[in-house]
Amino acid sequence: MNTFTPASRVSRIKVSPSSAASARARDLKAAGRDIVDMTVGEPDFDTPDDVKAAAHAAIDRGETKYTAVNGTPALRRAIIGDFKRRLGLDYAENEICVGGGAKQILFLALMASVENGAEVIVPAPYWVSYPDMVIANDGTPVIVECPEAQGFKLTPAALEAAITPKTLWLILNAPSNPTGAAYSRAELEALGAVLLRHPQVFVLSDDIYDQVWFRDEPMTTLAAAVPALKDRILLTNGVSKSYAMTGWRIGYAAGPAPLVAAINKLQSQMSSCPSSVSQAAAAYALSADQSFVRDSVAVYKERRDYACARLNAIPGLSCTVPDGAFYLFPNCAGVIGRRMPEGKVIETDLDFVLYLLDGVGVAALQGAAYGLSPHFRLSIATSMEAIREACDRIERAVAALR
Ligand code: PMP
Numbered sequence: 001m002n003t004f005t006p007a008s009r010v011s012r013i014k015v016s017p018s019s020a021a022s023a024r025a026r027d028l029k030a031a032g033r034d035i036v037d038m039t040v041g042e043p044d045f046d047t048p049d050d051v052k053a054a055a056h057a058a059i060d061r062g063e064t065k066y067t068a069v070n071g072t073p074a075l076r077r078a079i080i081g082d083f084k085r086r087l088g089l090d091y092a093e094n095e096i097c098v099g100g101g102a103k104q105i106l107f108l109a110l111m112a113s114v115e116n117g118a119e120v121i122v123p124a125p126y127w128v129s130y131p132d133m134v135i136a137n138d139g140t141p142v143i144v145e146c147p148e149a150q151g152f153k154l155t156p157a158a159l160e161a162a163i164t165p166k167t168l169w170l171i172l173n174a175p176s177n178p179t180g181a182a183y184s185r186a187e188l189e190a191l192g193a194v195l196l197r198h199p200q201v202f203v204l205s206d207d208i209y210d211q212v213w214f215r216d217e218p219m220t221t222l223a224a225a226v227p228a229l230k231d232r233i234l235l236t237n238g239v240s241k242s243y244a245m246t247g248w249r250i251g252y253a254a255g256p257a258p259l260v261a262a263i264n265k266l267q268s269q270m271s272s273c274p275s276s277v278s279q280a281a282a283a284y285a286l287s288a289d290q291s292f293v294r295d296s297v298a299v300y301k302e303r304r305d306y307a308c309a310r311l312n313a314i315p316g317l318s319c320t321v322p323d324g325a326f327y328l329f330p331n332c333a334g335v336i337g338r339r340m341p342e343g344k345v346i347e348t349d350l351d352f353v354l355y356l357l358d359g360v361g362v363a364a365l366q367g368a369a370y371g372l373s374p375h376f377r378l379s380i381a382t383s384m385e386a387i388r389e390a391c392d393r394i395e396r397a398v399a400a401l402r
Pocket of ligand 1: 041100101102103104127173176177206208237238239240246250251
């Protein structure tokens with residue numbers, strides 16, 4: 001019998017490790033285990049009621065048909081307004097594209113541009129999907145390690161050293177998943193100075209967490225800090241994280257018109273457009289009162305402060321305080337080489353997260369999945385009660401090591 005063989009682009013990539021870990025935690029819970037799940041990559045808040053009402057109203061108005069490939073005029077206007085209001089950036093309507101999540105937009109941007117092994121610089125630790133998205137589109141990810149001593153950030157020297165004549169993209173993600181690290185204006189200007197010397201390099205600026213921001217000074221982005229680069233930057237964002245709308249699947253980008261046109265051409269053959277109802281909800285969320293964003297960020301900040309303090313008090317662990325997003329990326333170097341109660345030595349961060357899962361029922365993700373060890377990622381997009389319980393259990397688990 002003829003068995004199915006997937007195309008090589010499928011065998012070259014892996015299933016997202018974060019989806020796999022969340023599924024494992026869910027399975028264990030379903031099997032009756034008491035698991036505190038710290039793997040979740042989405043807000044624990046419900047979508048705001050007024051956003052839901054905007055979606056109902058769109059349905060009642062009959063906005064239930066295909067829309068323009070590049071999004072409804074209302075959503076495009078809302079996106080342009082948001083970038084102008086928050087970042088001072090001006091974009092025209094033909095510089096905006098929309099998709100089924102920022103993830104789809106990032107994938108389409110690479111599909112629209114990468115071929116013949118073109119190189120994409122991916123600073124590590126990175127969001128797990130970047131390298132596989134590059135590989136699936138016949139590109140070569142060039143991983144540049146950004147150690148904790150550098151605040152998990154790319155330095156101008158490391159960027160310069162990574163650029164070759166084949167470099168097409170640099171991916172910048174700030175605040176970052178998994179570290180929450182973000183660049184200051186001065187740091188962006190210094191990276192910009194390198195990029196200005198290499199006109200073949202474009203920048204994918206994944207700003208999906210830019211409203212989950214804890215610092216007093218406003219968040220900035222490369223396109224605003226270095227205006228001379230704006231035409232080489234695809235600024236991607238979406239409503240998933242800021243407005244607790246992960247399931248509505250709306251992401252978007254702003255950037256040079258020829259690239260946006262190429263993305264829209266692919267989109268016209270791939271999905272025609274994202275959900276009309278979700279677009280109406282997203283347009284509303286971006287233009288309405290922003291108190292949900294302010295209130296939820298205050299809650300994340302309180303959780304961040306609590307969890308960082310608890311983790312930093314555990315001998316063997318240390319945690320850099322994130323600037324934004326809703327993840328912690330503690331360093332677990334101090335537990336490597338120690339013995340679990342049953343005698344096995346913890347050799348890697350994967351061993352440590354498996355020990356946490358089996359030993360005390362805390363689900364976390366190993367730093368190796370994000371390209372930097374020995375670390376682990378904890379999501380704080382969960383209740384304070386769960387965070388307190390997770391910290392108690394991690395403390396117990398580490399204390400039991402020999
Ligand atoms: N970029 C980063 C860094 C993310 O963490 C995520 C979601 N996990 C996305 C992009 C995609 O978000 P969405 O597709 O929901 O817009």
